[in-house]
Amino acid sequence: MTQPFVHQPLPTRVIFGTGTLTQLGAELERIGARRALVLSTPGRAEAQARAIAASIGERSAGVFAGAVMHTPVEVTESALTVVRERAADALVAFGGGSVTGLGKALALRTDLPQIVLPTTYAGSEMTPVLGEVAAGTKTTRKDPRIQPEIVIYDVELTLSLPAGVSATSGMNAIAHAVEALYARERSPLTSLMAEQGIASLAETLPRIIDRPQDREARAGALYGAWLCGSCLGMVGMALHHKLCHVLGGTFNLPHAETHTIVLPHAAAYNTPAAEPAMARAARALGTADAAGGLYDLAGRLGARQALRDLGMPESGIEETVRRTMADPYWNPRPLEAEALRELLAKAWHGERPSLAG
Numbered sequence: 357m358t359q360p361f362v363h364q365p366l367p368t369r370v371i372f373g374t375g376t377l378t379q380l381g382a383e384l385e386r387i388g389a390r391r392a393l394v395l396s397t398p399g400r401a402e403a404q405a406r407a408i409a410a411s412i413g414e415r416s417a418g419v420f421a422g423a424v425m426h427t428p429v430e431v432t433e434s435a436l437t438v439v440r441e442r443a444a445d446a447l448v449a450f451g452g453g454s455v456t457g458l459g460k461a462l463a464l465r466t467d468l469p470q471i472v473l474p475t476t477y478a479g480s481e482m483t484p485v486l487g488e489v490a491a492g493t494k495t496t497r498k499d500p501r502i503q504p505e506i507v508i509y510d511v512e513l514t515l516s517l518p519a520g521v522s523a524t525s526g527m528n529a530i531a532h533a534v535e536a537l538y539a540r541e542r543s544p545l546t547s548l549m550a551e552q553g554i555a556s557l558a559e560t561l562p563r564i565i566d567r568p569q570d571r572e573a574r575a576g577a578l579y580g581a582w583l584c585g586s587c588l589g590m591v592g593m594a595l596h597h598k599l600c601h602v603l604g605g606t607f608n609l610p611h612a613e614t615h616t617i618v619l620p621h622a623a624a625y626n627t628p629a630a631e632p633a634m635a636r637a638a639r640a641l642g643t644a645d646a647a648g649g650l651y652d653l654a655g656r657l658g659a660r661q662a663l664r665d666l667g668m669p670e671s672g673i674e675e676t677v678r679r680t681m682a683d684p685y686w687n688p689r690p691l692e693a694e695a696l697r698e699l700l701a702k703a704w705h706g707e708r709p710s711l712a713g
């Protein structure tokens with residue numbers, strides 16, 4: 357029998373396709389924006405951002421190309437000055453989660469509308485969540501002003517994403533969906549989206565590793581990323597995201613790679629307490645068990661599989677357990693210090709996850 361549920365859809369307008377970047381001007385017109393500031397990271401992306409700004413002609417307020425990882429408030433303050441000086445009335449975030457984060461931080465402070473042009477599979481564009489760093493401390497908040505108004509997915513913008521980054525970014529997206537399958541706030545619709553998101557990424561990421569310019573595979577991966585990001589926006593996350601948050605914050609580990617390594621182990625930990633959810637994840641992966649399937653997928657993609665290879669000290673396992681248990685997220689399986697130690701030891705060594713827990 358269908359279980360009772362609450363489903364809260366996201367208000368974001370989504371445009372998906374190939375060559376959809378050409379619709380940016382029309383979308384700005386639709387929301388009545390006259391002076392949009394284009395945000396990007398420095399370097400090669402900046403040149404593309406300038407071309408995008410040029411393509412919208414008089415509706416452009418220029419480019420701010422200072423986005424960096426983890427959304428430090430100092431960068432947001434500098435961007436805010438530019439927003440005010442140029443009287444910008446809309447934000448166009450062109451990039452991965454780092455640029456989306458800057459757009460969100462600015463929208464939180466100004467309530468300006470955001471149009472996101474994602475270039476990775478991180479999924480941040482579909483969520484009302486923002487992580488920021490101030491004085492070395494990361495805080496996360498949720499606010500309706502943070503949720504982007506419009507997302508334009510253009511497959512063309514993802515073709516330059518290097519194969520290795522595509523792999524870990526895609527595994528980061530899969531992590532959202534795996535945790536969405538057992539989330540307390542899940543609905544039949546979020547579960548359908550999560551399962552389809554995992555299936556789409558599991559099928560296309562290996563093809564992208566083999567042929568990064570395969571447009572059909574790129575389209576499937578971006579579609580999966582949209583589904584997984586949408587799940588992240590609609591339900592709460594659990595142990596896996598908590599561990600990655602602690603590991604990233606404490607040892608300054610790279611975001612997507614940390615997710616890639618931890619996910620199979622977090623899945624194994626939760627499998628006994630969330631069997632129907634993990635059976636759906638396994639079905640989407642086309643494997644017998646989800647944890648093993650995720651480990652094998654990461655291996656097939658050539659991703660690093662051991663936390664020690666990211667520079668985490670082995671002595672950090674104890675601190676990670678302590679911090680995780682001190683301020684836990686809800687999780688389908690209660691947190692047990694000894695089992696978490698084992699989980700992290702396996703992830704640190706890069707061993708295959710064991711379902712015994």
Ligand code: NAD
Nearest residue numbers: 426452453454475476478480483485486513514516517611
């Ligand atoms: P990122 O935005 O830092 O990009 C990773 C690297 O890839 C960068 O060097 C970037 O310049 C490069 N890159 C991006 N797109 C490219 C392209 N198409 N071609 C060539 N190079 C490209 O990484 P990310 O994984 O997308 O985002 C990570 C950040 O997003 C973290 O700070 C994380 O906390 C945040 N995040 C937030 C949410 C949320 O809901 N708030 C969700 C997921 C991730």
